[in-house]
Amino acid sequence: xxxxxxxxxxxxxxxxxxxxxxxxxxxxxxxxxxxxxxxxxxxxxxxxxxxxxxxxxxxxxxxxxxxxxxxxxxxxxxxxxxxxxxxxxxxxxxxxxxxxxxxxxxxxxxxxxxxx
Numbered sequence: 193x194x195x196x197x198x199x200x201x202x203x204x205x206x207x208x209x210x211x212x213x214x215x216x217x218x219x220x221x222x223x224x225x226x227x228x229x230x231x232x233x234x235x236x237x238x239x240x241x242x243x244x245x246x247x248x249x250x251x252x253x254x255x256x257x258x259x260x261x262x263x264x265x266x267x268x269x270x271x272x273x274x275x276x277x278x279x280x281x282x283x284x285x286x287x288x289x290x291x292x293x294x295x296x297x298x299x300x301x302x303x304x305x306x307x308x
Contacts, residue, residue, distance in 0.1 A: 220281050224272075227239060227243050227247075227277075228274075232271065233273075233274075234269075234271035234272060234273055235277060236261075240257050240260065241254070241257060264276045264277060264279065266279070
């Protein structure tokens with residue numbers, strides 16, 4: 193990894209700081225929209241496979257992609273809905289987990305999250 197590159201764990205907290213809770217949730221919702229299957233409105237193995245190159249995951253096998261889905265699949269249906277995706281993105285950033293309660297409070301205080 194290049195010295196000037198930024199990891200996801202570093203990027204999400206800085207994005208949250210810049211956008212605030214509501215803005216961060218709106219951006220996560222946009223990310224979900226890009227990855228989801230338009231018919232089921234879920235991130236499925238097929239939709240993840242279709243988007244693997246854009247995510248830099250083109251070398252991953254199906255069992256590895258399934259593992260990624262399982263990581264965030266809270267209801268056990270084998271796919272990610274929008275809430276599961278957002279929760280997973282926050283969980284993948286330990287620093288953001290420390291401030292996530294404040295971000296959620298800020299977002300909820302500002303009204304309903306866009307897209308949720």
